[in-house]
Amino acid sequence: MNQGERRLQHQARLEHINRMQRVTGTGDFARVDHEATTIARARMLDEELCAHDATERGLAAFERLLQLAEHPERPHARDAAELLAAVWRDEPLSLRSLRGLELSLGDDMLAVLDAFRHARLSLADQVEGGGARVSQALRIWQVRQSEGVPPGTPMHQQASSASRTTN
Numbered sequence: 001m002n003q004g005e006r007r008l009q010h011q012a013r014l015e016h017i018n019r020m021q022r023v024t025g026t027g028d029f030a031r032v033d034h035e036a037t038t039i040a041r042a043r044m045l046d047e048e049l050c051a052h053d054a055t056e057r058g059l060a061a062f063e064r065l066l067q068l069a070e071h072p073e074r075p076h077a078r079d080a081a082e083l084l085a086a087v088w089r090d091e092p093l094s095l096r097s098l099r100g101l102e103l104s105l106g107d108d109m110l111a112v113l114d115a116f117r118h119a120r121l122s123l124a125d126q127v128e129g130g131g132a133r134v135s136q137a138l139r140i141w142q143v144r145q146s147e148g149v150p151p152g153t154p155m156h157q158q159a160s161s162a163s164r165t166t167n
Helices: 003-019 034-069 077-089 103-118 130-146 155-166
Strands: none
Touching (some): 003 034, 034 077, 034 103
């Protein structure tokens, strides 16, 4: 689903909310409660607007974190990969991983968590390449961890150290 399709879905939800009416009473005594309708619509509109904004911000942040995780030699790439694994695979995430980061990276991580909380769709399926791309990026990290490669080690150094240990 692209951004235009998500926007159409958002507009459809807004129209649905605007058609909603709160009814009180039963049978012949049923009537529209205009005050309760207004309050309910306001609450639902607020929730929908928050969810839509959080989803769009989170998808952009998810893409940036995925790009970072795809390059294991870059600083904080492991932190990005751990967050993506937590969101996509329900793996545990230490809250300490949100500390000591560059401001923009921390903001991206929180935006993804906020989108995860509000989104009505899978974040991983919405980025270019979808779940296969996320899976590939996380697989790189699994291999590096199983080989005991320290975070931040460039891929070419990883390959040369692996060849030395096998000789």
